[in-house]
Amino acid sequence: MALGGAFLAIAGLSYGVYRLYEENKTLEGDMTSLQGTLEKTQKNLEEVTRNGASLLDALSAEQTKAGFLQEQATTFAQAVQRLSGTVTNLEKLTKTDPELLIKYSKVYFLNEHYIPASITLIPNAFVFQGKEEYFNTKALLHLNELLLASQVAGTELKIISGYRSFERQQDLKSQYKVVYGTGANKFSAEQGYSEHQLGTAVDFTTPLLGARYEKIDTSTQYFWLQENAYKYGFVLSYPKGNTYYMYEPWHWRFVGLELATKLHNEKKNFYDLDQREINDYLVKIFD
Numbered sequence: 001m002a003l004g005g006a007f008l009a010i011a012g013l014s015y016g017v018y019r020l021y022e023e024n025k026t027l028e029g030d031m032t033s034l035q036g037t038l039e040k041t042q043k044n045l046e047e048v049t050r051n052g053a054s055l056l057d058a059l060s061a062e063q064t065k066a067g068f069l070q071e072q073a074t075t076f077a078q079a080v081q082r083l084s085g086t087v088t089n090l091e092k093l094t095k096t097d098p099e100l101l102i103k104y105s106k107v108y109f110l111n112e113h114y115i116p117a118s119i120t121l122i123p124n125a126f127v128f129q130g131k132e133e134y135f136n137t138k139a140l141l142h143l144n145e146l147l148l149a150s151q152v153a154g155t156e157l158k159i160i161s162g163y164r165s166f167e168r169q170q171d172l173k174s175q176y177k178v179v180y181g182t183g184a185n186k187f188s189a190e191q192g193y194s195e196h197q198l199g200t201a202v203d204f205t206t207p208l209l210g211a212r213y214e215k216i217d218t219s220t221q222y223f224w225l226q227e228n229a230y231k232y233g234f235v236l237s238y239p240k241g242n243t244y245y246m247y248e249p250w251h252w253r254f255v256g257l258e259l260a261t262k263l264h265n266e267k268k269n270f271y272d273l274d275q276r277e278i279n280d281y282l283v284k285i286f287d
């Protein structure tokens, strides 16, 4: 009986140990599979991270490329703009009379057959004794503005002479001979050559001086011209002491706002500049 009890006890114990062993084995298996899952997850994570990094690299490369393309496009657009600006200037230049900014002197004459492309009557009120005087059509606006401004300033100017053809200048020259004797060649341009033939030169006078315009440099109008004419694109062609021609305080020439301003600011005379330097202003003469 005691033997039977002992056997039962041993059998029960063995079974317990066996169960324990089995459970342990299951646990170990679970642990291993968990470990496996963990490793797999780790690997997946690493791969995702790697993929993410290479995606970021690719994105940044694309962004760089886009930036570069953008830069190229901008450069190209700027080049096109510059080119079209050059074309516009060239087109403008071909339509601008090159004679308008040439220095005419006793050495270099304006061609006697030269005729301006277009001249327009200067408003009657601005002309001394209301005579018919003409000026270059494209520059007339600037002349009118100058004359109006001089009136507003209380230093009214009048035009005594505007455009003159070669023939008219020759006639005038013979008239000057009567009035001024042999000094006519000094007074009027040689042989009828004159800046007046361009249509962009005028002789100013004042209501008080009238025909005695050669005395204009004693008037307040003359000082107004010296301070303000450049704002309308006009310069004195033959200042005192110039080496080209006799002093003509009444004779002013339109050279465009930009060149006139440069001459005023640098206290230089048109005839003292190099012709090549003057040529650069031709394209902007009517601006």
Ligand SMILES: [Zn+2]
Binding pocket: 161, 196, 201, 202, 203, 250, 251, 252
């Ligand atoms: Zn003149």
